[in-house]
Amino acid sequence: MPIKRVIICNFFSLLKSFVMFRFFENLVDPYTPYKPTDTPPTKLFAFLWDYSQPFKRVFIYAGIMSVIVAAVEIGLIFYMGRIVDVLNAGDAAEVWAQYGTEIILAALFILLVRPVLQVVDVAILNQSLLPNFGTLIRWRAHGQVMRQSVGWFENDFAGRIANRVTQTPPAAGEAIFQVFDAITFAIAYVVGAAVLLWNADVRLMLPMLGWLVLYGWLLRWTIKRVGPASQAAADARSKVTGRIVDSYTNIHSVKLFAHHDREMAYAKEAIDETRETFLKEMRIYTVMDISLVTLNGLLIVGVVGWAIALWMNAGASVGVVAAATALTLRLNAMTGWIMWAVTSFFRNLGIVQEGMQTITRPIALVDAPDAKPLELSTGTIEIDELTHHYGRDVGGLDSVSLNIRPGEKVGIVGRSGAGKSTLVKLLLRFYDAESGTIRIDGQDIARVTQDSLRGAIAMVQQDSSLMHRSVRDNILYGRPDATEEEMIRAARQAEAHAFILDLEDPEGRKGYEAQVGERGVKLSGGQRQRVALARVILKDAPILVLDEATSALDSEVEAAIQETLYGMMAGKTVIAIAHRLSTIAQLDRIVVLDAGRVVEDGTHSELLAQGGLYASFWNRQSGGFIGIEEAAE
Numbered sequence: 001m002p003i004k005r006v007i008i009c010n011f012f013s014l015l016k017s018f019v020m021f022r023f024f025e026n027l028v029d030p031y032t033p034y035k036p037t038d039t040p041p042t043k044l045f046a047f048l049w050d051y052s053q054p055f056k057r058v059f060i061y062a063g064i065m066s067v068i069v070a071a072v073e074i075g076l077i078f079y080m081g082r083i084v085d086v087l088n089a090g091d092a093a094e095v096w097a098q099y100g101t102e103i104i105l106a107a108l109f110i111l112l113v114r115p116v117l118q119v120v121d122v123a124i125l126n127q128s129l130l131p132n133f134g135t136l137i138r139w140r141a142h143g144q145v146m147r148q149s150v151g152w153f154e155n156d157f158a159g160r161i162a163n164r165v166t167q168t169p170p171a172a173g174e175a176i177f178q179v180f181d182a183i184t185f186a187i188a189y190v191v192g193a194a195v196l197l198w199n200a201d202v203r204l205m206l207p208m209l210g211w212l213v214l215y216g217w218l219l220r221w222t223i224k225r226v227g228p229a230s231q232a233a234a235d236a237r238s239k240v241t242g243r244i245v246d247s248y249t250n251i252h253s254v255k256l257f258a259h260h261d262r263e264m265a266y267a268k269e270a271i272d273e274t275r276e277t278f279l280k281e282m283r284i285y286t287v288m289d290i291s292l293v294t295l296n297g298l299l300i301v302g303v304v305g306w307a308i309a310l311w312m313n314a315g316a317s318v319g320v321v322a323a324a325t326a327l328t329l330r331l332n333a334m335t336g337w338i339m340w341a342v343t344s345f346f347r348n349l350g351i352v353q354e355g356m357q358t359i360t361r362p363i364a365l366v367d368a369p370d371a372k373p374l375e376l377s378t379g380t381i382e383i384d385e386l387t388h389h390y391g392r393d394v395g396g397l398d399s400v401s402l403n404i405r406p407g408e409k410v411g412i413v414g415r416s417g418a419g420k421s422t423l424v425k426l427l428l429r430f431y432d433a434e435s436g437t438i439r440i441d442g443q444d445i446a447r448v449t450q451d452s453l454r455g456a457i458a459m460v461q462q463d464s465s466l467m468h469r470s471v472r473d474n475i476l477y478g479r480p481d482a483t484e485e486e487m488i489r490a491a492r493q494a495e496a497h498a499f500i501l502d503l504e505d506p507e508g509r510k511g512y513e514a515q516v517g518e519r520g521v522k523l524s525g526g527q528r529q530r531v532a533l534a535r536v537i538l539k540d541a542p543i544l545v546l547d548e549a550t551s552a553l554d555s556e557v558e559a560a561i562q563e564t565l566y567g568m569m570a571g572k573t574v575i576a577i578a579h580r581l582s583t584i585a586q587l588d589r590i591v592v593l594d595a596g597r598v599v600e601d602g603t604h605s606e607l608l609a610q611g612g613l614y615a616s617f618w619n620r621q622s623g624g625f626i627g628i629e630e631a632a633e
């Protein structure tokens, strides 16, 4: 095979195997291990610098390549001027004899070296920097947000949080890209052009300097406005996503109350705010464009006119005029691009700043610095003077003290809003209590690691929401390393196995592979509850919390599940919240909460004998529920 064909074949096989791409793409690992911080930098450049650490080496390569490519471009223009002068100097044969080799070398440089330099420059920017920088920020920002507490999420729209986490990374990537692609190049280009003009004829510098001052002024005017305008537009976009996602996730309520128009109006308000902020932003670009065209007109007429005037007075060669003309025309074309690059840099920084409002929030609920894993022995729970009002004066819990012995099964009863769920959420440390302590086996839960605490507690909630994944994934969420048999046994115990086998989703996945829809909406309330129960059975944690666990079940299934639940309770410390008193009457002890305080504490028969709140609940029950009028009192 001729050598040329071998080279071509090799080149294509190289491309085919993407070796070159892989080389540049792997220059940085966006998933480089790092130590998450509880207090991320809140200043823009400190934030970017923090996230840029793995990229320092690539930044240096990108900076160097950018300068080299700019220098080559300027050199080319300069060389075109020189060629005009050389061609003017004598007849063709003479010129070729004297400059032939130089011209061939220049041609080879343009054909071979320049493309290689460009490829390296572009590959660093396109393959190493842009995708990896965005990925690193997306990965770390999501990790940071996921560390926030339940309470933090409750205070914002999920859509807005998600929008900020997804909108910030590409903006940060674009901003860094602009620094190297355009801004470094532009600075090198303008400086190089000035030096060239200086060398050609120092007087040519004058119009260019005048133009530079005006251009700098226009740039400053634009930059000052673009950042805040873009931040406001990004904020408005996040608001739109927040509102729209809120409507979508609550689509049942929207339809039920026939509030289509109201929801549309709610969204329109935010959408229109986006339009207004966008319009303001675009006005800046329009003014900038008009000013730039005017300025560039001045530049062309100034430099070329000046060069012609010098040539007329024999102060400059034709080559100088040609080089000056080429340079200004190129500058004319480039300035729009530079202006666009610089403004898009600041525009992207505005978006990053908006996203930082979410990404850089300090993590309020953290493991104590010396936190150790919870060591469970017996499962004793001691609650001491626990007070939590969610930062208000009322609601939540007020000085609750409660001791739960190892293996004791305690029912918690109370009117709606009495503080039952708050007690459980504090036990799980979803919030830090405003005052008071909870100890498990003598260890303050605020001083053990959160993962070990939550690993020791299994909870079935009133309305368990599932992940939009397969039934299998949902059950295994309780214990990902469980075997197939263990998973099926748990599903059987939760009376779920039979209906799971009948499931099929629209994509044709059946049984345990069927997807359950967002939050599990494709299952009935009772089915969802049984899958959630299977998940908890699999988790098999030493402390069991049941928050209205069987309220979504029909009485037949409930009776069957109740057996399972009693079986699960064996050897565990149990806290069971229930409005349906029949489900907890047989527990060891019943605690009655009222307006955030413990008002009664004893066995079912003791409390009935006391004739207090519990007795009145029990007496008013029809079918085992606390009377509605009682709850409303």
Ligand SMILES: Nc1ncnc2c1ncn2[C@@H]1O[C@H](COP(=O)(O)OP(=O)(O)OP(=O)(O)O)[C@@H](O)[C@H]1O
Pocket: 154, 389, 390, 394, 395, 396, 414, 415, 416, 417, 418, 419, 420, 421, 422, 423
């Ligand atoms: N995230 C929250 N932020 C602010 N206040 C809250 C929050 N969660 C609950 N509350 C308030 O704390 C009080 C107790 O609520 P909690 O959910 O503990 O009651 P509950 O006894 O579980 O009620 P239910 O039986 O209706 O579930 C209520 O007044 C409620 O408004």
